[in-house]
Amino acid sequence: MNQELSERKPVTILLVDDDYVDVKGVERALKQLKIPNPLIRAKDGVEALELLRQADSVSRPYLILLDINMPRMNGIEMLAQLRQDRKLASSVVFVLTTSKDDEDRIAAYDQHVAGYIVKRQGGDGFIHIMEMLDHYWRVVEMPGIS
Numbered sequence: 001m002n003q004e005l006s007e008r009k010p011v012t013i014l015l016v017d018d019d020y021v022d023v024k025g026v027e028r029a030l031k032q033l034k035i036p037n038p039l040i041r042a043k044d045g046v047e048a049l050e051l052l053r054q055a056d057s058v059s060r061p062y063l064i065l066l067d068i069n070m071p072r073m074n075g076i077e078m079l080a081q082l083r084q085d086r087k088l089a090s091s092v093v094f095v096l097t098t099s100k101d102d103e104d105r106i107a108a109y110d111q112h113v114a115g116y117i118v119k120r121q122g123g124d125g126f127i128h129i130m131e132m133l134d135h136y137w138r139v140v141e142m143p144g145i146s
Contacts, residue, residue, distance in 0.1 A: 010036065012038045012059045014042065014048060016041075016042045017070070044072045044074075045078030049073075061143060068104050076104065079093065080111060083111050100118055
């Protein structure tokens with residue numbers, strides 16, 4: 001039986017991005033839209049995987065917003081490791097990147113991302129993205145605690 005939307009546990013957002021300006025854009029959009037979901041930030045794929053593998057660091061249900069171009073471990077490399085980890089393989093991931101490269105898009109979808117979103121510079125880009133994600137996690141049944 002489905003829970004009422006108002007009774008659902010809030011979805012934690014794990015934002016994996018090394019760009020301070022983009023992180024602030026996401027934070028501002030969440031605040032402006034009054035979306036109270038917990039937000040955790042990792043600066044690259046290495047840090048994100050460490051957080052996900054530590055007990056209680058990232059509460060379930062969670063959704064990952066993943067940049068592609070990052071130091072140490074980029075988003076495509078992180079996705080490959082995430083999908084190979086039995087405990088993390090079901091993670092819901094949206095790529096949020098400036099890359100319009102077809103190879104990046106194909107590589108991301110090959111790793112079963114929920115969506116590939118190209119960041120728009122300026123304007124209401126992050127507002128529209130956060131509105132869409134807010135609707136997404138209110139409608140979609142997210143993976144729970146395994």
